[in-house]
Amino acid sequence: MSSARSLDAYSPPQAVRLAAREGALTGPTSGLADGFVQVNLVVLPEAQASGFLRFCQANPKPCPVLAVSEPGARGCATLGTDLDIARDLPAYRVYRNGRRSDTVPEVVDEWRDDLVTFALGCSFTFEHALQHAGLGVRHIEQGRNVPMFNTTLPLTTAGGFSGNLVVSMRPYSAADAIRAIQITTRYPQAHGAPVHLGDPALIGIADIGSPDYGDSVSVSDDEIPLFWACGVTPQQVLIDAGIEFAITHSPGHMLITDIPDSHLALF
Structure with a gap:
C-alpha cells in the first residue's frame, strides 16, 4: 500500500491518486504533486448537468470548467490515465435532497450510470507558482x-x-x-x-x-x-438548490490530474 507519509511536492499525480484509492491518503492535497493541476469535483445526474453547465458558464470565477465526463464514466482521458473518479480523492461528500453527508473515503457504491462529472479548476494549482516565486502559502507552512x-x-x-x-x-x-x-x-x-x-x-x-x-x-x-x-x-449552491443527488470532493481534498500547471498559465 502507498504511504501518505512518503507523499510530498515531488510525488507524481499517479502516486497521489493511488494513495487516496488505497486509503493511505485521507488529508488535504494542498502542496502535493507540484507542477500538476488539481481540480474540484461536482458529480450530478445527467438531468441536472446541462443546467449546472450553464451556471458554471455564468460564474467562471468560482466554477472554471476544465473537463466534463460522459454519463456514467468513472474515468476522463482529459484529466489523466489510470484514473478512477469514484476512488482517487482522499475524501468525498454525498448530497441527497439538499442535505450533505459526512465525509466518505470513496463513492463506488453511490455511483450511477447517469452521473456526469465536472472537473473545475482549483486554487491549489496556482499555489505551486506562488511557492516557486518565493511566496509562502500559510496553510501549507502550518500543515x-x-x-x-x-x-x-x-x-x-x-x-x-x-x-x-x-x-x-x-x-x-x-x-x-x-x-x-x-x-x-x-x-x-x-x-x-x-x-x-x-x-x-x-x-x-x-x-x-x-x-x-x-x-x-x-x-x-x-x-x-x-x-x-x-x-x-458549488457545494453550497447544491444545498441551496435542494439537489436530489450529487457528489463532490470534501473541501481541500482534490483530484490531482496529469495536466501540467503550465497548460493553464496564460503567460
Whole structure:
C-alpha cells in the first residue's frame, strides 16, 4: 500500500491518486504533486448537468470548467490515465435532497450510470507558482487545510442554480500581495486573481479566525488577507438548490490530474 507519509511536492499525480484509492491518503492535497493541476469535483445526474453547465458558464470565477465526463464514466482521458473518479480523492461528500453527508473515503457504491462529472479548476494549482516565486502559502507552512469562507457576494443565477460566492484566504505582506495578484492572474482556469483583499467584513465575513470550511491560519498585523473565488462554491449552491443527488470532493481534498500547471498559465 502507498504511504501518505512518503507523499510530498515531488510525488507524481499517479502516486497521489493511488494513495487516496488505497486509503493511505485521507488529508488535504494542498502542496502535493507540484507542477500538476488539481481540480474540484461536482458529480450530478445527467438531468441536472446541462443546467449546472450553464451556471458554471455564468460564474467562471468560482466554477472554471476544465473537463466534463460522459454519463456514467468513472474515468476522463482529459484529466489523466489510470484514473478512477469514484476512488482517487482522499475524501468525498454525498448530497441527497439538499442535505450533505459526512465525509466518505470513496463513492463506488453511490455511483450511477447517469452521473456526469465536472472537473473545475482549483486554487491549489496556482499555489505551486506562488511557492516557486518565493511566496509562502500559510496553510501549507502550518500543515493545515486552506481556510474558506461563505460571503455575501451574489452569484449569477443560471440553470436553476443560485447562491453566494465562497472564497479561500491567504495572507501576505503588502509587497507580497502585489506579487501574488500578478502571479495568480496568470491562472484564470484556477480562479485567477483575488476577488477581494483587506477588510473581510466588506464581503460578509465576520471572523477571519473562524472559517466556514478548512482550518484557521495565523494572520499578522502587518499582513493583508487576500480572498480568491473557491471551488467549494458549488457545494453550497447544491444545498441551496435542494439537489436530489450529487457528489463532490470534501473541501481541500482534490483530484490531482496529469495536466501540467503550465497548460493553464496564460503567460
